[in-house]
Amino acid sequence: MKEKKQEKLPTIGYKGTRDFFPEDMRIRQFMFSVMRGVVESYGYEEYDGPMLESLDLYRAKTGEEIVGKQLYNFVDKGGREVAMRPEMTPTLARMVASRQRELPRPIRWFSFPNLWRYEQPGLGRLREHWQLNVDIFGVDGYEAEVEILKLASDILFAFGADKTMFRIRISHRKILDGFFENSLKLDPSKAQEVSKILDKKNKISREEYIKEVEKTIPGDPTALGKIDEFLSCSINSISDIDGIPMEIIEETRNLLSQLEKLGLKELIEFDPSIVRGFDYYTGFVYEIFDVSPQNKRSLYGGGRYDNLTGLFSNESISGTGFGMGDVTLKNFLEAHNLLPNLGRENVVCIPLLDERYLSEVFQVADLIRKNGIACEVFLNSKQKLGKQITTAEKKGMKYILLMGDDEIQKGIYSFKNLEERTQVDIPKQELISSIQKELRI
Amino acid sequence: MKEKKQEKLPTIGYKGTRDFFPEDMRIRQFMFSVMRGVVESYGYEEYDGPMLESLDLYRAKTGEEIVGKQLYNFVDKGGREVAMRPEMTPTLARMVASRQRELPRPIRWFSFPNLWRYEQPGLGRLREHWQLNVDIFGVDGYEAEVEILKLASDILFAFGADKTMFRIRISHRKILDGFFENSLKLDPSKAQEVSKILDKKNKISREEYIKEVEKTIPGDPTALGKIDEFLSCSINSISDIDGIPMEIIEETRNLLSQLEKLGLKELIEFDPSIVRGFDYYTGFVYEIFDVSPQNKRSLYGGGRYDNLTGLFSNESISGTGFGMGDVTLKNFLEAHNLLPNLGRENVVCIPLLDERYLSEVFQVADLIRKNGIACEVFLNSKQKLGKQITTAEKKGMKYILLMGDDEIQKGIYSFKNLEERTQVDIPKQELISSIQKELRI
Numbered sequence: 014m015k016e017k018k019q020e021k022l023p024t025i026g027y028k029g030t031r032d033f034f035p036e037d038m039r040i041r042q043f044m045f046s047v048m049r050g051v052v053e054s055y056g057y058e059e060y061d062g063p064m065l066e067s068l069d070l071y072r073a074k075t076g077e078e079i080v081g082k083q084l085y086n087f088v089d090k091g092g093r094e095v096a097m098r099p100e101m102t103p104t105l106a107r108m109v110a111s112r113q114r115e116l117p118r119p120i121r122w123f124s125f126p127n128l129w130r131y132e133q134p135g136l137g138r139l140r141e142h143w144q145l146n147v148d149i150f151g152v153d154g155y156e157a158e159v160e161i162l163k164l165a166s167d168i169l170f171a172f173g174a175d176k177t178m179f180r181i182r183i184s185h186r187k188i189l190d191g192f193f194e195n196s197l198k199l200d201p202s203k204a205q206e207v208s209k210i211l212d213k214k215n216k217i218s219r220e221e222y223i224k225e226v227e228k229t230i231p232g233d234p235t236a237l238g239k240i241d242e243f244l245s246c247s248i249n250s251i252s253d254i255d256g257i258p259m260e261i262i263e264e265t266r267n268l269l270s271q272l273e274k275l276g277l278k279e280l281i282e283f284d285p286s287i288v289r290g291f292d293y294y295t296g297f298v299y300e301i302f303d304v305s306p307q308n309k310r311s312l313y314g315g316g317r318y319d320n321l322t323g324l325f326s327n328e329s330i331s332g333t334g335f336g337m338g339d340v341t342l343k344n345f346l347e348a349h350n351l352l353p354n355l356g357r358e359n360v361v362c363i364p365l366l367d368e369r370y371l372s373e374v375f376q377v378a379d380l381i382r383k384n385g386i387a388c389e390v391f392l393n394s395k396q397k398l399g400k401q402i403t404t405a406e407k408k409g410m411k412y413i414l415l416m417g418d419d420e421i422q423k424g425i426y427s428f429k430n431l432e433e434r435t436q437v438d439i440p441k442q443e444l445i446s447s448i449q450k451e452l453r454i
Numbered sequence: 455m456k457e458k459k460q461e462k463l464p465t466i467g468y469k470g471t472r473d474f475f476p477e478d479m480r481i482r483q484f485m486f487s488v489m490r491g492v493v494e495s496y497g498y499e500e501y502d503g504p505m506l507e508s509l510d511l512y513r514a515k516t517g518e519e520i521v522g523k524q525l526y527n528f529v530d531k532g533g534r535e536v537a538m539r540p541e542m543t544p545t546l547a548r549m550v551a552s553r554q555r556e557l558p559r560p561i562r563w564f565s566f567p568n569l570w571r572y573e574q575p576g577l578g579r580l581r582e583h584w585q586l587n588v589d590i591f592g593v594d595g596y597e598a599e600v601e602i603l604k605l606a607s608d609i610l611f612a613f614g615a616d617k618t619m620f621r622i623r624i625s626h627r628k629i630l631d632g633f634f635e636n637s638l639k640l641d642p643s644k645a646q647e648v649s650k651i652l653d654k655k656n657k658i659s660r661e662e663y664i665k666e667v668e669k670t671i672p673g674d675p676t677a678l679g680k681i682d683e684f685l686s687c688s689i690n691s692i693s694d695i696d697g698i699p700m701e702i703i704e705e706t707r708n709l710l711s712q713l714e715k716l717g718l719k720e721l722i723e724f725d726p727s728i729v730r731g732f733d734y735y736t737g738f739v740y741e742i743f744d745v746s747p748q749n750k751r752s753l754y755g756g757g758r759y760d761n762l763t764g765l766f767s768n769e770s771i772s773g774t775g776f777g778m779g780d781v782t783l784k785n786f787l788e789a790h791n792l793l794p795n796l797g798r799e800n801v802v803c804i805p806l807l808d809e810r811y812l813s814e815v816f817q818v819a820d821l822i823r824k825n826g827i828a829c830e831v832f833l834n835s836k837q838k839l840g841k842q843i844t845t846a847e848k849k850g851m852k853y854i855l856l857m858g859d860d861e862i863q864k865g866i867y868s869f870k871n872l873e874e875r876t877q878v879d880i881p882k883q884e885l886i887s888s889i890q891k892e893l894r895i
Contacts, residue, residue: 022510022765024552027536030504032549035563038500054823056801056830059479063471063582064505064538064568065526069463085506087528090572095468097505097538108473111465117848119833122476127505131531141504149833156812156833163816274813324463360497371597372715375604379716382495389497392560392590392597407558 029132029140039355041143044172044342045125048145051168055160057121057147062104064127068094070103073324083130097129101146101336102293102321109150110325118151120332137310137340145342148334150321155268157333158183158297158317162268163275165301165313165335173351179312181277182284183268183299186316187261188251189285192243195256197236203229211240212288248283268297295319297333303341305348312345313337357409358432359452360387364401365394366417374416377426377444381414384445386452388414406431412451414439470573470581480796482584485783486566489586492609496601498562498588503545505568509535511544514765524571538570542587542777543734543762550591551766559592561773578751578781586783589775591762596709598774599624599738599758603709604716606742606754606776614792620753621743622718623725624709627735627757628702629692630726633684636697638677644670652681653729689724709738736760738774744782746789753786754778798850799873800893801828805842806835807858815857818867818885822855825886827893829855847872853892855880 026032033041049059068086071079079099086096098104101124109120124146132138147164149157162181169179189211193204210225217225223237230236243254248269252262265283272281289298296317303312315335322330346352361381363374374390381388389410391401398415405413415427424441428451439447467473474482490500509527512520520540527537539545542565550561565587573579588605590598603622610620634645651666658666664678671677684695689710693703706724713722730739737758744753756776763771787793802822804815815831822829830851832842839856846854856868865882869892880888 021767022508022514022548024548024766026504026545026548027506027508028532028534030506032504032552033500033502034549034553035499035501038502041502042500054826054828055819056803056828058476058798059483060476061474061479061482063467063473064570065468065471065582067463067468073463082531085530089526090523091469093469104467104473107463107465107467108475111473112475117845121830129505141506152833154809154833156806156809156835159812159816160831160833271812275816325465326462357499362497365597368595368597371600371712375600375716378496385495387495387497389562390601392593392595392601394597404558 027140029134029138031139031141036355040343040352041339043353043355044339044346045143045145047171048125048168048337049123051164051171052123052145052147055121055164057123057149060105060108060122060124061126062098062101062108062124064097065095066098066104066107068096070107070324071096071099079130083132085129085131098126099128099130101126101128101144103324105146105148106321107325109330110322113322113326113328113330119157120150121148122150123147137344139340143339145337145339146334147336148332150330150332152333153331155264155271155297158268158299159271159275161315161333161335162272162281162299163277165315165337166277166280168337169301169312169345172346174345174349176279178304178349179280179345180302180304181272181281181299182287182302183265183281183297184283184285184287185261185265185297186294187296188257188265189288191257191261192254192285196239196243196254197230197233199230207240208288211244211286214286244286246283246285251283251285265297289314289316293318293321296331299335301337303345303348305345308341308344308348310341312341358411359454360389360410361412361414361448361452362389362391362405362408362410363414363416364391364398364405366398366415368394370394370416370421373421377414377416380444381448384449386445386448386454402429402431412448414448468581470575470579472580472582477796481784481793482780484794484796485780485787486584486586488612489566489609489778490564492605492612493564493586493588496562496605498564498590501546501549501563501565502567503539503542503549503565505538506536507539507545507548509537511548511765512537512540514544520571524573526570526572539567540569540571542567542569542585544765546587546589547762548766550771551763554763554767554769554771560598561591562589563591564588578785580781584780586778586780587775588777589773591771591773593774594772596705596712596738599709599740600712600716602756602774602776603713603722603740604718606756606778607718607721609778610742610753610786613787615786615790617720619745619790620721620786621745622713622722622740623728623743624706624722624738624740625724625726625728626702626706626738628737629698629706630729632698632702633695633726637680637684637695638671638674640671648681649729652685652727655727685727687724687726692724692726706738730755730757734759734762737772740776742776742778744786744789746786749782749785749789751782753782799852800895801830801851802853802855802889802893803830803832803846803849803851804855804857805832805839805846807839807856809835811835811857811862814862818855818857821885822889825890827886827889827895843870843872853889855889 084096084099089095127141127143129141193199206229214222226237287298294316298316300311301313313335317333319331320329321332378388378390411432413429420426426439427436428439429436525537525540530536568582568584570582634640647670655663667678728739735757739757741752742754754776758774760772761770762773819829819831852873854870861867867880868877869880870877
């Protein structure tokens with residue numbers, strides 16, 4: 014029995030999830046706070062919904078692959094079928110629908126949900142990840158996309174990215190639909206199948222791609238050539254393709270030209286191959302790509318859906334928006350060397366040299382904190398000063414305020430810079446100004 | 455078939471959860487950011503863990519009632535038994551254990567997890583709630599409790615609370631244990647049962663309480679009187695009770711006296727009735743109570759556990775810490791009228807009066823945002839100005855920047871204060887300074 018009791022549990026977390034130790038959490042908080050700053054500066058407001066939703070919410074709209082194979086769904090103790098959210102849009106749609114009549118438009122909302130998918134964990138693929146979601150509703154024109162794409166770029170600029178580091182690729186679902194229907198003469202279900210092949214085109218070999226197209230469109234030897242021609246079109250040559258509505262080409266031109274006027278010319282590309290996985294996009298679709306060789310992939314993906322709240326209400330509302338995952342963003346920042354030093358240098362450490370000094374040490378710490386400087390007090394007075402200093406160094410701290418017998422009696426503390434191995438005397442009454450000077454803040 | 459298709463889904467979320475609309479989210483973000491500010495100023499570092507953990511983690515330590523009746527557990531698609539976290543401590547213990555040897559001490563960590571319990575939703579009882587968790591490890595003495603309780607009070611002070619609004623109640627598990635063992639002569643399992651009765655004493659009637667005590671300790675007519683005497687003890691009279699270790703009383707006195715020296719005298723009470731629900735506390739236990747008549751209950755609860763990582767490792771580490779729920783905190787702030795106005799007055803709105811102005815409007819908006827002022831552009835140029843202004847008002851905005859034909863040509867914009875019904879002209883080159891003046895920032 015005793016043996017049994019001593020079997021220890023493993024310290025590794027659930028497969029495909031991450032533990033955020035303080036150094037990881039600092040990065041996550043840094044990324045979220047930069048993003049939040051930009052998005053809020055555009056007047057977007059943050060929302061959140063519950064981690065669990067009724068399974069029905071996903072059965073209806075989320076792609077089949079996700080619901081069947083990737084959803085974390087179960088029956089709760091009261092017999093309700095529930096699921097952990099695999100994406101935020103269904104929750105967003107439910108929330109918007111519940112106040113559809115009263116919410117003044119444009120509705121500008123954002124969120125940082127954690128999302129769950131049952132996947133085989135791999136590079137950039139996790140079971141739990143976080144995603145910035147930004148959406149605007151109630152603007153039918155391309156002006157909304159101008160804003161959304163400018164905002165998406167501004168987020169990367171706010172991290173210090175420049176125009177050599179990423180590209181914005183834009184298309185419109187009706188361009189693809191027009192090509193499928195009028196040029197390839199496909200029925201909607203075939204069109205859906207072909208769109209899936211295009212979506213993964215860059216991930217499979219040319220041979221595989223050809224095989225899949227020929228299997229899906231049998232008996233049309235011109236199909237492959239037509240698709241190749243279509244995919245190589247610019248916004249100007251796209252009008253040569255049969256059956257693409259002129260007003261859609263015009264609207265796309267407007268979007269591109271407005272983005273150019275806003276200084277984003279070098280970043281934007283018209284790219285008719287863009288599909289985006291989900292079934293709900295009906296207008297513009299877009300992606301932001303990292304151009305670094307080691308991380309060549311989509312950072313953001315998004316688009317316009319004409320009837321977000323259709324599951325809940327007969328009134329339709331049009332919106333456009335994107336999602337960006339925390340893992341891809343972190344990879345982007347690392348690939349371009351944009352992660353700043355998020356250390357703890359500016360936390361002042363006060364060792365405790367004797368239990369008797371506790372209340373004086375706490376009062377001094379309090380004063381430092383009230384002046385906006387973080388201060389950590391070591392509480393093991395039995396530990397020798399040398400040991401306490403080593404601990405401070407291990408914790409990434411740089412500044413030590415010494416309050417020993419001598420210092421307390423004279424009212425003059427010693428302030429050590431561990432990195433530069435310097436030390437200054439600070440009279441009690443000049444404590445804050447001197448510390449600010451030492452910390453260069 | 456068509457009928458069927460038009461059945462709409464309900465817009466209400468899963469039972470016992472909340473949708474955070476922007477006005478709710480502002481409050482949540484405000485609360486978290488005040489708390490984060492205080493906790494970080496003490497040198498605590500934020501961590502987070504996954505929403506799902508192995509079921510084993512909770513089977514071992516979390517109270518039976520939670521695991522049996524209140525846990526959200528299920529089997530994943532790979533056959534693993536998992537659970538949505540009902541509390542953060544098991545995750546925290548797992549993470550600390552995984553780095554137990556390398557983490558420099560004291561370890562000061564905090565987190566804002568959302569937690570799940572299958573409960574009948576009711577006043578202040580939800581299935582999903584958020585909880586600030588603050589813990590310090592590696593300090594064996596009462597100094598850690600001095601810091602933790604000062605920090606807990608400072609959080610409430612940071613919200614504007616004063617000393618009339620809450621109380622800190624402190625006891626030590628060994629005081630209760632000593633009383634049970636030596637004065638009531640109870641074996642550990644009986645002691646556990648009686649502690650549960652004491653824990654709910656204030657929620658049941660005196661008759662029920664007496665009945666339960668008599669049922670649990672049959673044949674000892676003195677038990678009730680002894681318990682009454684014990685519960686009414688002060689820190690000075692507690693030494694009259696048989697079998698309470700003197701060194702524990704001394705340590706408790708030290709803690710109380712240090713907190714007094716730090717100016718918290720009016721707030722602290724020694725209260726031997728404090729049990730705290732969980733089984734793992736082994737030293738000091740504490741609660742912070744709201745004293746307002748409409749919200750008379752525990753805001754924080756916490757205590758010391760001597761062997762946090764025992765499930766994972768043979769090395770023990772002692773820690774002390776507390777949790778505070780977002781619902782109780784919000785109730786406290788509301789009861790004491792401490793929630794500030796978290797409106798959107800300082801977001802500047804620019805109506806779009808003509809599609810042609812889009813790029814000029816965006817450039818001006820950009821400039822405003824880069825100067826730290828949020829700016830929302832309305833994008834429906836077909837909407838009349840009056841309608842756009844009404845929308846701005848509905849959105850809680852106060853300031854409008856007008857950029858019409860006239861304004862753009864002259865380079866002089868009109869800046870309207872919707873609340874005071876005033877308007878000033880702002881030359882383009884003085885845009886930022888003038889807006890700052892109008893916003894009084």
